[in-house]
Amino acid sequence: xxxxxxxxxxxxxxxxxxxxxxxxxxxxxxxxxxxxxxxxxxxxxxxxxxxxxxxxxxxxxxxxxxxxxxxxxxxxxxxxxxxxxxxxxxxxxxxxxxxxxxxxxxxxxxxxxxxxx
Amino acid sequence: xxxxxxxxxxxxxxxxxxxxxxxxxxxxxxxxxxxxxxxxxxxxxxxxxxxxxxxxxxxxxxxxxxxxxxxxxxxxxxxxxxxxxxxxxxxxxxxxxxxxxxxxxxxxxxxxxxx
Numbered sequence: 001x002x003x004x005x006x007x008x009x010x011x012x013x014x015x016x017x018x019x020x021x022x023x024x025x026x027x028x029x030x031x032x033x034x035x036x037x038x039x040x041x042x043x044x045x046x047x048x049x050x051x052x053x054x055x056x057x058x059x060x061x062x063x064x065x066x067x068x069x070x071x072x073x074x075x076x077x078x079x080x081x082x083x084x085x086x087x088x089x090x091x092x093x094x095x096x097x098x099x100x101x102x103x104x105x106x107x108x109x110x111x112x113x114x115x116x117x
Numbered sequence: 118x119x120x121x122x123x124x125x126x127x128x129x130x131x132x133x134x135x136x137x138x139x140x141x142x143x144x145x146x147x148x149x150x151x152x153x154x155x156x157x158x159x160x161x162x163x164x165x166x167x168x169x170x171x172x173x174x175x176x177x178x179x180x181x182x183x184x185x186x187x188x189x190x191x192x193x194x195x196x197x198x199x200x201x202x203x204x205x206x207x208x209x210x211x212x213x214x215x216x217x218x219x220x221x222x223x224x225x226x227x228x229x230x231x232x
Contacts, residue, residue: 004159035220045160045208045223091159101212102173104150105221107159 002027002094006108013082014116020067021077021111023092031097034068034075035105040088048090051075079113087115119143121224123209129230130199137195138227142211149192150221151184152208153177160208166192199231 003026013019025034036048051059051068058066063083067076079086089112093105122141130136142149147168152160163182165173168189178184181199186192196203206228210221 037223044225045210047220047222050220093159099173101148101219102165102167104152104162104165104173104175105160105210106162109157109159 002029002096002106004092004094004106004108006092006111008111009109010112010114012114012116015082015084017082018078018080019082019113021079021090021092021113023075023077023108025073025075025092025094025106027073027094027096029096029098033095033097034066035093035095036064036066036075036077037091037093037107038086038088039091039110040085045091049077082115084115084117086113088113121209121211121222123207123224123227125227126225127228127230129232131232132199132201134199135195135197136199136229137193138207138229140192140194140209140211140224142191142209143213143222144190146211146213146222147189148212148219148221149186150210150212151192151194152210154206154208154226155204163194196229199229201231204229204231 032053034051037045039045049061063080089110091110092108124139149166151163154160166186181197184194206226208226209224212219212221
């Protein structure tokens, strides 16, 4: 079974600063996907970024980038030039490719990110 | 593309009553997932449909829970004889089959409160 650990329950930074959210996972699989989802207060889960395990290049989406360390089983999210609208719960999630998607996503407990004005 | 929708958004019920939730996935998506999210936790996988076939069920899905996707489009999740421990947000997600594993898009959820 896979596990996902987010060790930072809450983080707070000033607007325009850079912040990094940590995520580690445990799996015996070699091929998988990793995701960061954002859940704003009282709003639905939104995909932030995804990474295929077979790709060595770290994924980037505008102000969001990841540091994927496969050997260390680490998948951190960096948010640059943080904005007030980035305030949300951030969930790291894992999905194996071996089950063809049938196993669903395994989520961490989340990090509550607060961007201060 | 109107996204994943769920109905109702909120449901308050008394212990012992039955409840049913509906999920309408993105129209071209053949994969549909149900998750449960309790306060302060990440979502937990409940069950998976590919078209109309229910292919995977979590141990979290007790005998009181049943899910259907009769025509491979919308899905329903029913909870019979609700218990206070069933209080949670129930999330639905859908994905396509462009690759062997695809990104899941989530609905807004149904928040269930069992009194």
